[in-house]
Amino acid sequence: xxxxxxxxxTAFSKVTCVPLFEETxxxxxxxxxxxxxxxxxxxxxxxFPYASRKLETFLRENSANPEIHALREDxxxxxxxxxxxxxxxxxxxDGSEEERLRSSAAYGQxxxxxxxKCTALKVLQGRIWQQGYASGELQxxxxxxxxxxxxxxxxxxxxxxxxxxxxVLAQQLLFGSVxxxxxxxxxxxxxxxxxGAKTEAESYGRIAASVRYExxxxxxxxxxxKEIRAARSAGMQALLCQRxxxxxxxxxxxxxxxxxxxxxxx
Numbered sequence: 001x002x003x004x005x006x007x008x009x010t011a012f013s014k015v016t017c018v019p020l021f022e023e024t025x026x027x028x029x030x031x032x033x034x035x036x037x038x039x040x041x042x043x044x045x046x047x048f049p050y051a052s053r054k055l056e057t058f059l060r061e062n063s064a065n066p067e068i069h070a071l072r073e074d075x076x077x078x079x080x081x082x083x084x085x086x087x088x089x090x091x092x093x094d095g096s097e098e099e100r101l102r103s104s105a106a107y108g109q110x111x112x113x114x115x116x117k118c119t120a121l122k123v124l125q126g127r128i129w130q131q132g133y134a135s136g137e138l139q140x141x142x143x144x145x146x147x148x149x150x151x152x153x154x155x156x157x158x159x160x161x162x163x164x165x166x167x168v169l170a171q172q173l174l175f176g177s178v179x180x181x182x183x184x185x186x187x188x189x190x191x192x193x194x195x196g197a198k199t200e201a202e203s204y205g206r207i208a209a210s211v212r213y214e215x216x217x218x219x220x221x222x223x224x225x226k227e228i229r230a231a232r233s234a235g236m237q238a239l240l241c242q243r244x245x246x247x248x249x250x251x252x253x254x255x256x257x258x259x260x261x262x263x264x265x266x
Contacts, residue, residue: 020262021237027217028159028188029263030207030231032198033166035223036241038174042141044115047170050132051125052112056105058128063101068127072104074120079107117165119193126167133173140174142183143243149260150186156264159188161218163207168192199226204234219263239263 034043062068082089090106093099111121132138153160162171168190175183189211196203208215215235222228223241231238240256257263 020257021219021239023264025216026158026219026237028161028211028213028219029153030161030163030204030218030220030236032220032222032224032227032241033162033164033171033174035243036221037142037146037162039141039143039243046138046141047125047129048112048115050138051128052109054128054132055108055112055124056102058124058131059101059105059108062127063097068124071120071124072100075104075107075111075118075124076100078111078118078120079103117193117197119167122165122167122170122192126169126173129170129173133177138173138177139179140177140183142175142178143259145259145261147178147180147183149263150183152266153264154186158264159211159213160186161189161191161207161211162187163191163195163198163203163220165193165198198222198224199230201230201233204231204236208234208236221257221260221263 031037034040059068059072076092079089079092090103090110092103092107094103108121108124111118112125129138133140150160162175164171166174171190171192172184175187189207191207191210195206195210204218204220205215208218215231216237218231218236220228220231220236220238221241222231222238223243225240228238228240242256242258
C-alpha cells in the first residue's frame with residue numbers, strides 16, 4: 001500500500017502516512033474531468049456559456065448536415081420524455097422548419113442551464129466547442145499538477161483513461177489544447193455516456209472491458225460521490241478528489257485527495 005498525505009473532506013486537516021489504495025494491482029488510472037482534472041469554473045463559466053451562445057447559429061448553419069439533423073431528432077425525443085416527466089421544458093413548435101430549429105435551440109439552451117447529461121446535447125456541445133478551439137476562442141484548462149502527473153504515470157507504465165459526461169470529441173479537444181501542450185499523447189482511451197451513466201456500476205465494467213483490463217486493475221478518481229460508489233460496485237478502487245474546500249461529498253470517504261501528487265509519486 002502507498003503511504004501519502006491526505007486531507008479530511010470536512011476540515012481538510014493534514015494527515016500523513018495513511019494508505020490511499022492498494023497499489024500493486026493498478027495498471028490503469030481512470031479520471032473524471034470536471035472538478036478532477038479541470039476546474040469546475042472552466043466548464044460552467046466558459047464552455048457551457050459558449051455552447052449556449054453559439055447553439056442556434058450552429059444549428060442554422062448545419063441544418064443540412066445529416067448528423068446534426070439526427071441530433072435534433074434525438075433532442076425532440078428527449079423533450080417529449082421531459083414533458084412526460086413534468087420537467088416543464090420550453091415549448092416545442094413543429095409548424096415549420098424555422099420553428100423546429102428555434103425550438104431545438106431553446107430546448108438545448110434549457111438543457112445546458114440544467115447541466116443535462118443528454119447524449120445528443122453533449123455531442124452538439126462538442127461540435128460547437130470544436131469550432132471554438134479551432135478559432136482560438138477556446139483553450140483547454142487543467143490543474144497545474146495534471147500534466148506532471150500524466151507524464152509520471154505514463155513513465156511508470158500506467159494506462160491513463162478518461163470518462164466524462166462530455167463527448168469523446170469534447171474531451172479530446174480540451175486535453176489537446178492546454179497551454180502546456182497536447183496531453184492527449186498520454187491518454188490511452190476516452191469514454192463518454194454512450195457507455196452508460198457515470199452513476200451506474202455497469203458503465204465501469206464496460207470501460208474496463210474496452211481496454212481489456214479487469215475492473216480490479218483500475219484506480220478511479222472523481223469529485224462525485226455517486227460515481228465513486230458506482231466504480232467501487234464494479235470492482236474498481238476509487239478515491240474522492242476534492243480540489244476545492246467548498247466541494248465536499250459527505251459520507252463518501254473520511255479522507256480525500258486534493259491533487260494528484262500522492263498518486264504513484266516518484
